[in-house]
Amino acid sequence: MTLNDLQLDALREMSNIGSGNAATALASMLGQSVDLHVPTALALELADAVDAVGNGEDTVSAVIIGVFGDLDATVLLLFEPESANTLCSLLGVEGDPEMELSALGEIGNILGSSYVQAMGTMTSLHMEPHPPVAMSDMLGAIVASVLAVTAADTDLALLLDSRMTVDGTACKFGFLFVPGGAGVALLLDRLGLGEAA
Numbered sequence: 001m002t003l004n005d006l007q008l009d010a011l012r013e014m015s016n017i018g019s020g021n022a023a024t025a026l027a028s029m030l031g032q033s034v035d036l037h038v039p040t041a042l043a044l045e046l047a048d049a050v051d052a053v054g055n056g057e058d059t060v061s062a063v064i065i066g067v068f069g070d071l072d073a074t075v076l077l078l079f080e081p082e083s084a085n086t087l088c089s090l091l092g093v094e095g096d097p098e099m100e101l102s103a104l105g106e107i108g109n110i111l112g113s114s115y116v117q118a119m120g121t122m123t124s125l126h127m128e129p130h131p132p133v134a135m136s137d138m139l140g141a142i143v144a145s146v147l148a149v150t151a152a153d154t155d156l157a158l159l160l161d162s163r164m165t166v167d168g169t170a171c172k173f174g175f176l177f178v179p180g181g182a183g184v185a186l187l188l189d190r191l192g193l194g195e196a197a
Contacts, residue, residue, distance in 0.1 A: 003043045003184075006193060007188055007193045008042070011158060014118055014119055014191075015118070015160045015175075017121075018118030019037060019162060021115075021118055022036055022110055022114035022115065026107065026166075029107075030090055030167075032167035033168075034164065035165040038161065040161035041158065042158070043156060043157070043158055044156070049158075049159045049178075050140075050157075050176075052159055053139065053143075053174040054174070056138065056139050059138055060081070060084075060139045061081070061084040061101070061134065061136045062078050062134070062136070062137070062142045063077040063079075063111075063133070064076055064077075064146050065131075065132050067129050069125065071127050071180075071186060072180040072181075072183070073116075073177060073178060073180060075112040075129070076143070076146060076174075076178070077111055077174070079173045080173075083171035083172055084104055086169055087103070087107055088103055091103045105132045105133070106132075108132050108134060109129075109132040111173070115175060116129050122190075122191065123186075124190060125187075160175040160176075161174060162175050
């Protein structure tokens with residue numbers, strides 16, 4: 001499935017609305033100003049999306065959120081060690097691995113739920129996020145185990161390369177939205193940008 005510029009712009013706009021919601025919620029949680037934007041929104045083959053996120057042998061912190069409802073999907077947020085450390089430091093939990101994962105899980109939950117909520121609002125699709133699961137492992141292992149179920153019936157993923165500034169401190173994360181079946185086509189159809197449009 002190849003998307004045209006108009007379709008990619010619509011997906012990018014959807015992600016920007018989600019990031020705006022997420023920034024507001026995170027600022028409230030952290031008690032600090034948060035600026036969040038999505039410079040890149042791509043619809044890629046699943047394997048290419050994973051490659052674009054990073055090296056499969058790099059250790060990352062991940063937050064996984066299942067999505068169910070009118071559209072089943074898996075959301076995967078990936079934080080490089082430096083960004084994860086920055087966020088944990090801001091929350092005052094650095095140095096305690098269990099607390100770090102818990103804090104990243106909560107941040108990931110806010111980010112992921114905000115993006116999913118924006119998608120649902122713009123498309124009038126009911127999408128409900130499951131509670132988040134946070135883990136730290138090699139990127140390849142996380143992707144292989146977590147996305148295997150969703151990827152069984154899809155080969156397309158949305159990759160939102162997100163950059164965040166918290167009280168002047170920069171960090172970034174990868175947001176991978178892997179819909180089941182024809183999920184991307186359904187999103188575009190609801191935006192009036194389906195293949196027939």
